[in-house]
Amino acid sequence: MDMHITDIKNPEINHENDPENMSLHERPSISIRAKVAISFSLFFILSFTVTGWSYWILTKLETKIDFLEIADNYMAEIQQARRFEKNYLLYSTDLEEALEHLKTADAILKQKNEQIEKILEKEHFKTMVTYMSKYHNQLVLLRSAKNDKEKELIVPMLRQFGSQMVSFAGEFVEKEQISAKRMFLLAKRVPLYFMSVLFVLMSFVLMFLARQLLLTLNRFMEYTKRIGEGDFSPILPARKYKDEFTKLAEAFNHMIKELDHKHNVLLESHKLRAIGTLVAGVAHELNNPLNNTLLTASMLTEDFHTLSEEEKMEMVNDVINETERAQRVVKNLLDFAREGETAIAPLEIGKIVEDSTRLVVNQVKFAKVNLELNCETNLPRIHGDEQKLKQVFVNLILNAVDVLTPGGQIRIHVQKDQTPGYVLVTVKDNGPGIPEHIQGRIFDPFFTTKAQSKGTGLGLSVSQGIIKKLGGYIHLTSNPDKGTIFTVSLPTTESASEIMSK
Amino acid sequence: MSKQPLKIMLIDDENIVGKRLKPALEKTGDIVETFEEGEKALARFDETPFDIVVTDIRMENIDGIEILEQVLAKSGRTKVIIITGYATVEIAREALSKGAFDFIAKPFKPADLRGIIERASKELRSGFLHTT
Incomplete structure (x- = not known):
């Protein structure tokens, strides 16, 4: 039972060292498995890159959207502040509201300071904060102004800083909106690009692998046809490298060798059969010279004393001729039946x-x-x-x-x-x-x-x-x-x- | 009582067979004619019947079995002795079943054939009618 199991466990058939397989074996090895593995790794790397990139761009988009939301709130607050400022100047309403809104805007900046700073970069953030504080200072000055004259001195500065503050923020929001839009478009298109690249790559790899496999299979079909027709010459390398098909070719060569051997045995057995058929005819042909010899020799003994010298001579010559005739018959058959290696000669x-x-x-x-x-x-x-x-x-x-x-x-x-x-x-x-x-x-x-x-x-x-x-x-x-x-x-x-x- | 000489016909396509057997068989005082072709032998048989016919079995054109059949058709009392090239039971059986007196296998000695002919002549002279 144990023997049995080991037999099954070691079905390794190795024809690598057969002499007819030397040329097959003396090549660098690129296995089909390696080719498939390389193709799949390439696909994996590509997919991984695209997925990672998509994740990155979506994250970026998310921060942008967050920023835009904050910026929107901030804009709303400072615009509101400016509206109250105008109302105060035109209708002398309460300036506190403007300050209140500015305070909220300031709070937004302070609260989301990190996020904003990330998108705006430090310098721009600083400018933004400076513009706001300058405007705030002007507002405070305006509130504490005692008379119209004092107010008139403050107003141009206040307006300048106010519009600077709003336009700066506005520009940024607009810029970020455009950039976010662009990002969206890209995020939407990338899967399409990826798909088309994947498709091209897939078809290329598929065609390459299929062509290689099919071509080799066709080659092997040719081999079986050739072998079936009785050509027992070994398979020679057709490519510069070896792979799993090489093992198959090695097995084929082994089979061809065995077939050739069996074919020679068949040839020999068929020859024996032909000899058998010929022997019946040859036996008959041998019987005639033998009979002639026997009859002549018998008569020579029987009538030895009564026969003339001439007659005796003729009979002896007959014996010689008939014996030679028998020899020729036997030789012809022996030439045919002789065992021997194939001897190619002109x-x-x-x-x-x-x-x-x-x-x-x-x-x-x-x-x-x-x-x-x-x-x-x-x-x-x-x-x-x-x-x-x-x-x-x-x-x-x-x-x-x-x-x-x-x-x-x-x-x-x-x-x-x-x-x-x-x-x-x-x-x-x-x-x-x-x-x-x-x-x-x-x-x-x-x-x-x-x-x-x-x-x-x-x-x-x-x-x-x-x-x-x-x-x-x-x-x-x-x-x-x-x-x-x-x-x-x-x-x-x-x-x-x-x-x-x- | 003086023996009436028997008329013996010998057919073999091997020239030496006739050449050697003619003197061998004539020693008993019988008359021997030799032929190398079946057609000529049968034509001669039509001219004059023979008591004994010795024929080879394998010959071109007409073989021994055919000669046996034709000779017996022409003359029922003639003894036909068949010479076979290779003694196989089937050929011997076929020849005997078709009315051959006996068969002899090549190679043989003249004395062997003389023995068979002697038996045949005894039968002929005793007037015993050989039937198959």
């Missing part, structure tokens, strides 16, 4: 196809079909593995033999491809053809139209794998009335190196 395609037809000659004979090989001379050499290519052609011919009834025709043509740098092998039969609806699946592994015991469904899939690895292609054209043509195109030695390096 090859004569014509010879490969001819050897392949020789391997299947008995199957062709038993099925009573005709095989015709037509090979252009002076073809350029191709790059490939002899055994594997024979496997492909043996496979194509055996497939054709399987669908043909006695009297059927197989025509093999080896020629230059119309595409320069390629040679073309076509295997054509006049069998029943392949129905269109299964043509697309014909190269799929384990797909077979043959009976369970007869086919593995691997032949064409394996053949396609072999040809693709050599940089060629294999395709079919089939018509219900005209039979099937399999076309194999292979790069010649001159063009192979270019294709392989792609």
Whole structure:
């Protein structure tokens, strides 16, 4: 049970150190997580700044409004004072009221002194207070004036200080009102600005991240397609840095390696199957030279004393010839069956196809079909593995033999491809053809139209794998009335190196 | 009682088989004709019937089973011996069920075939009618 838990706890799969992943690993790391984190931090900082600023401006606005309220009261009081002053001068009413209002105004200034000072700044506040006290002094003087003459001396000063006091305060209130209005407007607009900046930023980040993710996902989709088609070369770095996708690429490379290994096992098992088929034919072909040898040798012993020298010589030569014939048969099969690593070498395609037809000659004979090989001379050499290519052609011919009834025709043509740098092998039969609806699946592994015991469904899939690895292609054209043509195109030695390096 | 020589037809597309078996089978005093193609052999059979036909099973155009069927259709008393390239039970069973006298698998010694032919000739001479 404990074992089990540790197993689950450590599902860490690490393919970093696999040789095929070295190039992937040798890059600076910028993970998707980091990118997302950076984007979110940016958003947070931006939001925080804007919120803080809004708070600050609203606080400022609040003090301004407070000040305006105080200033309003103050204005009202001093204006009232001046009104009573005028009334006193015009109608000789009581001056006490004016003084009373001035006192209230003074009280307001004293009470809210800090707040006002903050907005007005010390100097202006001082001027304001000075103007008021000067006016107050004049008022006191006016009240104590005994006669009109004395009053007339005081009045100009009083008026001057009064208007100075009121206009100074008025100017300030007006200025503050404008500034408050401006602040309001700004406070109203900032969320809109913020929204638009956020929108632009959001779409940019979204597009950037999405593009990166989608592009990489698309790349991986391409990889799966490529791998599905039998290209088992490892994934190479496509960007300058690594992230979470690198781990995926590493896992992919590991899978590709495993797949390649499995594919080779499949190739080998399919070859064994083909050998099994060929052996039945080869056994028959071996029986003939063996029988000839046995009959000749038996007769030589039986009639040794009655035979002429010439006849004996002929019989011994027959024995030698038939033994060599048997040797050739065995050698041909052994060449095909020999185990070995892929050995890419320049090859004569014509010879490969001819050897392949020789391997299947008995199957062709038993099925009573005709095989015709037509090979252009002076073809350029191709790059490939002899055994594997024979496997492909043996496979194509055996497939054709399987669908043909006695009297059927197989025509093999080896020629230059119309595409320069390629040679073309076509295997054509006049069998029943392949129905269109299964043509697309014909190269799929384990797909077979043959009976369970007869086919593995691997032949064409394996053949396609072999040809693709050599940089060629294999395709079919089939018509219900005209039979099937399999076309194999292979790069010649001159063009192979270019294709392989792609 | 003097033995009437038997007429034996040998069909095999391997030239050496006929070349070696003709003298081997003629030792018993029988008459042997060899053929490499089924068509020519059947045409010859139409001219004159043979007592025993030895034929290879795998040949181009006409195979041994077809020769067996045609020969028995032409002459019911003829003994047909089949040479099989690879002795598989199915082919042997098919040949026997179609009326072959016996079969022999390649590779074989001339003496082996002579043994079978001897049994066939005994049956022919005793007048025993071989039925399937």
